[in-house]
Amino acid sequence: MSTRDSILARIRQNRPQATALPDIHAVPFIRYDNPFEAFATLIRNLGGDAVQLAAGQSVADIVASRWPDAGRTVDLTLPEHEEVSDPHAWHDVDVAIVPGQLAVAENATVWVSHPDNHFRSIYFLTQKLVLVVPRDAMVDTMRDAYARIDMAEHGFGAFISGSSRTADIEQSLVMGAHGAMAALVIFV
Amino acid sequence: MQPVPCSSLSEAPRTMKIGLFIPCFINELFPHVAMATLELLESLGCEVEFPLQQSCCGQPLANNGDSKGACDAARRFTGVFQQYDYVVAPSGSCVSHVTHHYDWYIAEDPAYQQLKPKVYEIIEFLQDVLKLEKLPKPVYFPHKVSIHQSCHGLRELHHASPSELMIPYQSRLENILKLVDGVDVLLPERRDECCGFGGTFCVDEPELSTAMGEDRIAQHEATGAEYIVGADPSCLMHMGGIIRHQGKQIRPLHIVEILTGRGAGA
Amino acid sequence: MKDDSVKHPQAAAEFLKDRAQAKWHDSAIWWVRQKRDAQAKQLPEWEELRRLAREIKAHTLSQLDDYLAQFEANAQKNGVTVHWAADADEHNRIVHGILAARQVKKLVKSKSMLTEECGLNPYLEQRGIEVVDTDLGERIVQLRHEAPSHIVMPAIHLKKEQISELFHKELGTEAGNNDPTYLTHAARANLREHFLTADAGLTGVNFAIAETGGVVVCTNEGNADLGTSLPPIHIASMGLEKIIPKLEHLGVFTRLLARSAIGSPVTTYTSHFHQARPGGEMHIVIVDNGRSDILGNEDFYQSLRCIRCGACMNTCPVYRRSSGFSYSYIIPGPIGSTLGPSRDMKKHGSMAFACSTCGSCSNVCPVKINLHEQLVLHRKKAFDQNLLPTGKKMGLLAMRFLTQHPALFDLGGKVMRKVVPIIPESLTRHSAWSRAGRDLPPMPAQSFKEQYQQRSQNKKDKQDKKDKEEQQ
Numbered sequence: 002m003s004t005r006d007s008i009l010a011r012i013r014q015n016r017p018q019a020t021a022l023p024d025i026h027a028v029p030f031i032r033y034d035n036p037f038e039a040f041a042t043l044i045r046n047l048g049g050d051a052v053q054l055a056a057g058q059s060v061a062d063i064v065a066s067r068w069p070d071a072g073r074t075v076d077l078t079l080p081e082h083e084e085v086s087d088p089h090a091w092h093d094v095d096v097a098i099v100p101g102q103l104a105v106a107e108n109a110t111v112w113v114s115h116p117d118n119h120f121r122s123i124y125f126l127t128q129k130l131v132l133v134v135p136r137d138a139m140v141d142t143m144r145d146a147y148a149r150i151d152m153a154e155h156g157f158g159a160f161i162s163g164s165s166r167t168a169d170i171e172q173s174l175v176m177g178a179h180g181a182m183a184a185l186v187i188f189v
Numbered sequence: 190m191q192p193v194p195c196s197s198l199s200e201a202p203r204t205m206k207i208g209l210f211i212p213c214f215i216n217e218l219f220p221h222v223a224m225a226t227l228e229l230l231e232s233l234g235c236e237v238e239f240p241l242q243q244s245c246c247g248q249p250l251a252n253n254g255d256s257k258g259a260c261d262a263a264r265r266f267t268g269v270f271q272q273y274d275y276v277v278a279p280s281g282s283c284v285s286h287v288t289h290h291y292d293w294y295i296a297e298d299p300a301y302q303q304l305k306p307k308v309y310e311i312i313e314f315l316q317d318v319l320k321l322e323k324l325p326k327p328v329y330f331p332h333k334v335s336i337h338q339s340c341h342g343l344r345e346l347h348h349a350s351p352s353e354l355m356i357p358y359q360s361r362l363e364n365i366l367k368l369v370d371g372v373d374v375l376l377p378e379r380r381d382e383c384c385g386f387g388g389t390f391c392v393d394e395p396e397l398s399t400a401m402g403e404d405r406i407a408q409h410e411a412t413g414a415e416y417i418v419g420a421d422p423s424c425l426m427h428m429g430g431i432i433r434h435q436g437k438q439i440r441p442l443h444i445v446e447i448l449t450g451r452g453a454g455a
Numbered sequence: 456m457k458d459d460s461v462k463h464p465q466a467a468a469e470f471l472k473d474r475a476q477a478k479w480h481d482s483a484i485w486w487v488r489q490k491r492d493a494q495a496k497q498l499p500e501w502e503e504l505r506r507l508a509r510e511i512k513a514h515t516l517s518q519l520d521d522y523l524a525q526f527e528a529n530a531q532k533n534g535v536t537v538h539w540a541a542d543a544d545e546h547n548r549i550v551h552g553i554l555a556a557r558q559v560k561k562l563v564k565s566k567s568m569l570t571e572e573c574g575l576n577p578y579l580e581q582r583g584i585e586v587v588d589t590d591l592g593e594r595i596v597q598l599r600h601e602a603p604s605h606i607v608m609p610a611i612h613l614k615k616e617q618i619s620e621l622f623h624k625e626l627g628t629e630a631g632n633n634d635p636t637y638l639t640h641a642a643r644a645n646l647r648e649h650f651l652t653a654d655a656g657l658t659g660v661n662f663a664i665a666e667t668g669g670v671v672v673c674t675n676e677g678n679a680d681l682g683t684s685l686p687p688i689h690i691a692s693m694g695l696e697k698i699i700p701k702l703e704h705l706g707v708f709t710r711l712l713a714r715s716a717i718g719s720p721v722t723t724y725t726s727h728f729h730q731a732r733p734g735g736e737m738h739i740v741i742v743d744n745g746r747s748d749i750l751g752n753e754d755f756y757q758s759l760r761c762i763r764c765g766a767c768m769n770t771c772p773v774y775r776r777s778s779g780f781s782y783s784y785i786i787p788g789p790i791g792s793t794l795g796p797s798r799d800m801k802k803h804g805s806m807a808f809a810c811s812t813c814g815s816c817s818n819v820c821p822v823k824i825n826l827h828e829q830l831v832l833h834r835k836k837a838f839d840q841n842l843l844p845t846g847k848k849m850g851l852l853a854m855r856f857l858t859q860h861p862a863l864f865d866l867g868g869k870v871m872r873k874v875v876p877i878i879p880e881s882l883t884r885h886s887a888w889s890r891a892g893r894d895l896p897p898m899p900a901q902s903f904k905e906q907y908q909q910r911s912q913n914k915k916d917k918q919d920k921k922d923k924e925e926q927q
Contacts, residue, residue: 147702167676175639178639341812351815353770
């Protein structure tokens with residue numbers, strides 16, 4: 002018998018008593034009166050920031066005013082965005098502007114899975130990550146989020162919340178462990 | 190279960206008989222706690238009997254894996270106490286062993302299943318069965334006390350809301366101390382951390398057990414309290430040993446001793 | 456790898472010799488427990504979430520074979536290669552096979568307790584493959600040739616001065632610069648080079664979704680993402696208990712995991728891998744290594760619900776004051792103390808006794824495993840297999856006997872009360888009770904039983920006297 006079959010046979014033989022799968026939608030989860038407020042307050046503690054685009058303002062304006070000396074900038078929200086043939090080629094990106102499909106109020110995450118992105122490495126190699134999210138694409142909790150997402154990008158998708166961080170040295174929180182050192186969410 | 194008031198608290202006939210369960214180490218080392226329990230119950234009009242054939246409930250055996258010994262002890266306990274209307278003890282841990290862990294050993298014994306709902310820790314008994322609203326005689330205890338919430342009383346008997354659970358806060362010990370005049374009730378930082386007694390754990394891992402006890406005592410001291418007050422003599426014994434060794438001022442005190450009005454003198 | 460001959464009481468006593476360091480360790484980890492409380496408190500549904508998580512896992516375990524088969528089929532549909540490993544050795548052989556066939560020289564790894572359990576790093580290193588752990592804490596312990604002392608905070612046993620010294624030696628950082636930000640960024644620069652030059656990436660798995668055939672990996676650092684989005688090969692190693700039935704169930708588990716683990720509402724990255732990056736390949740290795748045996752054990756199968764958040768360690772007063780290295784099994788603390796003895800009672804039996812049975816672990820557990828009860832159940836096994844120290848076993852047998860003979864029990868107590876006060880302190884000082892700094896309690900002259908009997912006698916005498924007087 003193959004390893005696979007013998008493992009499955011042993012599991013079948015050792016099955017604990019059958020129990021029902023609960024309905025996770027039957028339980029009321031938290032709701033936010035002002036989801037944007039909840040999101041923005043939270044992300045500031047997570048090495049990020051969130052702003053709403055004002056009338057007449059563009060994403061590029063906000064990015065430029067925040068990081069006037071930015072280096073290589075790639076904007077995946079533009080229809081004609083830059084493309085590379087190797088994921089390593091994003092290694093020197095300073096600012097990446099990427100579309101986010103959904104924001105979650107309870108934990109300040111943004112779902113990222115962009116069908117036009119070829120190499121996901123850009124989200125993690127960039128020094129500063131800008132996530133552009135439609136204003137109305139905000140849900141309260143992860144339960145609502147999972148009802149709406151799909152893995153549009155080569156079978157990959159991620160919830161990203163703020164900057165890459167670590168507390169592995171004496172529990173001191175440090176931003177910029179491996180991924181982005183700064184994260185900005187712009188609601189448009 | 191319907192509350193069955195003792196005769197002094199209502200007009201009900203004196204039919205309820207309480208079997209006093211005094212855990213083995215309390216019997217030998219803390220007879221004053223046992224006596225305070227007995228006197229408190231009697232002064233509330235209860236008929237109390239201390240069955241002489243009782244011995245250890247078997248918790249140390251169970252906690253060290255001796256299932257046969259634990260099983261025999263459970264059967265013995267059931268035999269000794271089954272004739273009573275209620276069984277009451279001044280130790281959360283031992284009561285919890287009887288009501289929560291005997292099922293591991295003698296679940297199939299109908300006598301035990303009948304007995305189980307009748308076994309109470311003293312504070313539970315006062316609050317849930319006697320519905321105590323005032324002490325038999327007024328008690329004035331003008332001292333600062335820091336509550337020691339023992340683990341089994343807390344997490345198995347639900348004496349208070351454990352700090353881990355996100356449920357509304359309540360505390361039996363704090364509630365009952367509201368019946369005492371003058372007492373100033375305080376809670377230590379890390380309100381319900383273990384003191385490190387842990388049954389035979391205290392001798393299996395003496396260094397660790399003592400370190401836990403030292404930390405716990407320091408937290409009680411930091412409240413400014415004169416007494417560490419709890420409902421489990423085992424934890425109080427362990428912390429008391431460290432306090433004596435270090436010559437500290439703070440004193441461990443069983444809550445029943447306060448309720449009988451002789452706390453400070455004991 | 457871990458020293459599995461360690462016995463908890465001795466190791467803990469050793470750790471406690473440096474009380475300042477032990478106190479720091481305790482406070483640092485308690486701080487995480489407090490952060491967990493603060494996060495949990497913000498969700499009115501917290502206890503309901505725990506119930507849901509428990510029930511989802513319980514259900515999954517009761518049909519685990521079906522869900523694993525479903526997961527495999529869906530992963531294969533996504534173009535992922537699925538491998539099965541009966542034990543650690545088979546897991547290591549499979550991983551090495553994949554790497555060797557593609558001439559991999561350097562593997563970047565994100566945190567995986569499973570590969571620690573399997574001893575993958577030394578296995579690959581002996582075969583000429585450079586393995587770079589990329590989680591900062593894991594990297595630190597790897598450079599120190601140590602095992603992680605905590606499953607979520609691998610380097611929590613170290614002070615920043617020790618890490619500074621290590622990085623000075625290994626990464627050339629400034630001597631004496633202990634600033635965590637400086638040290639973290641130095642590691643960042645160093646590990647970026649490794650990410651960019653690695654031939655393959657290996658991750659653990661937090662959740663595997665049967666319905667979609669994908670796996671979810673949660674990190675704060677982004678190391679799992681860099682390690683899988685750059686090299687062309689992604690290997691995900693998972694214990695077979697990581698399965699959840701549906702994607703929607705992540706709406707429960709992702710809400711619990713980081714809040715329980717680190718007191719944060721979520722990890723920075725919650726990444727869902729269903730396919731390799733373009734031009735790459737993805738492999739999933741499903742590992743048994745004793746899990747299917749635990750599944751068949753009525754007392755212990757609940758431990759397979761574990762989502763490895765480490766909350767039980769953070770709340771455990773014993774773990775916080777003894778550190779992960781006092782435990783012989785690779786996973787320390789309460790969950791390790793049930794998994795270790797389940798795997799090998801002879802080696803890891805002492806872990807089941809490293810517990811005051813306070814029960815705090817069972818209350819913080821997001822999947823409501825009855826951890827402290829499992830430890831007591833393991834003690835039963837240890838007793839039955841005759842693994843208790845002889846002196847202790849004799850004591851228990853004596854106690855078992857005395858419990859059934861109250862007269863002798865009372866006599867024993869009386870002897871103790873009479874003898875203890877007259878033996879010199881020099882003799883009791885080294886007893887297990889006293890040696891660490893506890894005095895014996897004062898020995899009362901009479902037991903309660905004696906007092907009670909006397910009291911009853913007095914009462915009876917009084918009554919008799921009264922009766923007599925009345926008669927007269």
